[in-house]
Amino acid sequence: MQIKNASYIISSPSYDKCPKADKPEYAFIGRSNVGKSSLINMLCNRQGLAKTSSTPGKTQMINHFLIESTRKEKAKKEYWNLVDLPGYGYAKVAQKERKTWGKMIEDYIRKRENLVNLFVLIDSRHKPQSIDLDFVQSLGDWEIPFTLIFTKSDKEKPGVVKRNVETFTELLRAHWQFLPQIIVTSATKKLGRDEMLELIQECNLR
Ligand code: GDP
Numbered sequence: 505m506q507i508k509n510a511s512y513i514i515s516s517p518s519y520d521k522c523p524k525a526d527k528p529e530y531a532f533i534g535r536s537n538v539g540k541s542s543l544i545n546m547l548c549n550r551q552g553l554a555k556t557s558s559t560p561g562k563t564q565m566i567n568h569f570l571i572e573s574t575r576k577e578k579a580k581k582e583y584w585n586l587v588d589l590p591g592y593g594y595a596k597v598a599q600k601e602r603k604t605w606g607k608m609i610e611d612y613i614r615k616r617e618n619l620v621n622l623f624v625l626i627d628s629r630h631k632p633q634s635i636d637l638d639f640v641q642s643l644g645d646w647e648i649p650f651t652l653i654f655t656k657s658d659k660e661k662p663g664v665v666k667r668n669v670e671t672f673t674e675l676l677r678a679h680w681q682f683l684p685q686i687i688v689t690s691a692t693k694k695l696g697r698d699e700m701l702e703l704i705q706e707c708n709l710r
Pocket residue numbers: 534535536537538539540541542543555556557558591655656657658659689690691692693
């Protein structure tokens with residue numbers, strides 16, 4: 505798949521304010537500072553599309569982008585939405601605000617009928633964190649299709665990344681019969697880009 509254009513549509517404060525659900529939609533979520541904006545920019549080949557290092561504590565929104573893409577063998581343009589969801593796990597944010605975000609995210613994930621796949625970003629430099637494991641467990645309970653995206657793999661030794669990915673999946677295996685797809689990425693090295701775009705193309709074909 506080749507991305508031909510990526511443009512910002514709108515930021516919505518809640519699920520029911522989101523734009524019309526008339527295109528396949530792919531959403532990105534992860535802890536603050538996991539590398540979400542960098543990954544979205546790398547995927548779309550557009551620096552500054554998603555804001556990097558957005559300050560925790562600022563009002564968080566559901567950000568929609570319109571993507572135009574083509575398949576290599578077919579010149580016809582296809583349109584889909586990319587969604588940048590607010591990060592979870594801001595330690596510095598008041599509990600009340602966290603609760604509001606939690607509801608906003610849960611509503612979007614569970615009710616958005618055109619959501620095809622959720623990309624859950626995990627920092628590959630760290631051992632599994634309970635906040636990520638708990639979130640992934642909820643996705644399983646809610647039967648949401650998702651992919652685990654391990655980020656910033658260039659920042660750690662390959663052996664450490666491998667061990668962190670394996671430990672994470674082993675912890676899931678203890679409860680789950682099927683494991684989600686896993687992609688190891690680096691925004692700076694453009695690692696994992698082809699794999700992610702291929703996955704989106706495959707989903708769009710269904
Ligand atoms: P967000 O808060 O999840 O949107 O995270 P950002 O995309 O703003 O990234 C947080 C910090 O990590 C920034 O300083 C980025 O430059 C850095 N970063 C993000 N992805 C990568 C990566 O793949 N490799 C390296 N070396 N740094 C990264």
